[in-house]
Amino acid sequence: MLTLIHALGPVFVVILLGVALRRLNFPSADFWPQLERLVYFFLFPAMLTTRLALADFSGLAVARVLLAVLLLLLLMTLLLLVLRRWLGRNGAEFTSVYQGALRFNTYVALAVAAELFGSMGLALAAVIMALMIPLLNLLCVLIFSLYAGEQRSDLKTTLLTVIKNPLILGCLFGIVLNISGIGLPGWSQPVMEILSRAALPLGLLAVGVALNLDALRRAGQPLILSSLIKLLLMPLAAALISQGLALNTQEQAVLVLFAAMPTATSAYILARQLGGDASLMAAIITAQTLAAMMTMPLVLYINQLWFS
Numbered sequence: 001m002l003t004l005i006h007a008l009g010p011v012f013v014v015i016l017l018g019v020a021l022r023r024l025n026f027p028s029a030d031f032w033p034q035l036e037r038l039v040y041f042f043l044f045p046a047m048l049t050t051r052l053a054l055a056d057f058s059g060l061a062v063a064r065v066l067l068a069v070l071l072l073l074l075l076m077t078l079l080l081l082v083l084r085r086w087l088g089r090n091g092a093e094f095t096s097v098y099q100g101a102l103r104f105n106t107y108v109a110l111a112v113a114a115e116l117f118g119s120m121g122l123a124l125a126a127v128i129m130a131l132m133i134p135l136l137n138l139l140c141v142l143i144f145s146l147y148a149g150e151q152r153s154d155l156k157t158t159l160l161t162v163i164k165n166p167l168i169l170g171c172l173f174g175i176v177l178n179i180s181g182i183g184l185p186g187w188s189q190p191v192m193e194i195l196s197r198a199a200l201p202l203g204l205l206a207v208g209v210a211l212n213l214d215a216l217r218r219a220g221q222p223l224i225l226s227s228l229i230k231l232l233l234m235p236l237a238a239a240l241i242s243q244g245l246a247l248n249t250q251e252q253a254v255l256v257l258f259a260a261m262p263t264a265t266s267a268y269i270l271a272r273q274l275g276g277d278a279s280l281m282a283a284i285i286t287a288q289t290l291a292a293m294m295t296m297p298l299v300l301y302i303n304q305l306w307f308s
Helices: 002-023 031-054 062-082 091-102 106-147 155-163 166-180 188-210 213-217 221-244 249-259 266-273 278-307
Strands: none
Touching: 002 106, 002 188, 002 278, 031 106, 031 166, 031 188, 062 091, 062 106, 062 221, 062 249, 091 106, 091 221, 091 266, 091 278, 106 155, 106 166, 106 188, 106 249, 106 266, 106 278, 213 278, 221 249, 221 278, 249 278, 266 278
16 A cells, blocks of 8 residues: 555645646746647657557457456446436536546546556556547537537537547557557657656646636535546446456556546536536546545555455
8 A cells, every 4th residue: 555655646746736836827827738738739649659659468458458448438327327317416517427427637547557557557558548538538528419508519520529639649650550560660769758758747737737726615416426436436347347357467457547547637628618517527627636646546455455
């Protein structure tokens, strides 16, 4: 347990530094959105391409890992739909609870995977993301189309958005380089490694800057339920599915790690654009990110103790 706390502690300290920098308004309010764009559209795709291009997947059950991701998201979606009437007073609230219960913070996930499992953990994380990101986006837009306000997003627009996602493109490019045997020849590898090293710390600072502590004043049953489902129930489901599919210890640990992640800060943007409850979404994002500092070491320790 102490080992996990020591490994995860620096990740959350960097996030809290981002919170402090926002409070100090340093270097400026205009700086952080541009930094996040740099991380999201350039540095993180470069890191994912690098890890996948160089990874050796010969000892990993990639197909079973992807099946586990599919089963996890579909099972959790079904559960939330069954519990719909208890999870939100209206459709807009439910969409925020849904996003909070399923989405994950990419920056935190990759930073923790790197800290705990090294290069292979990052490569496994990239494989999981290659399915999880597009499927989650499709599911979220579908839920918005069923339960949100007046704004809608058609299937064509949704598919184009998913296809153009820079993280997905980075994953696909890395897989092509790996399968083709091209890898990262010449100077491309050290250049990509330098870019990769910049991605995680800047991404974590951006997470901290994006937190809205004022939104926590809107605490209530939807926020609490969404957080309990995301931070505790979803990791348990991931562990049970991993056991059922006979994933190895590392594969299961990385999947449980993704399930235990706080929800993505980008969920707020989606809620605002598609008619969800944006203020509740901001509160869920902030509450889960802060609560995950305590729940994540506990969840990973229990998984290690009981299921590995």
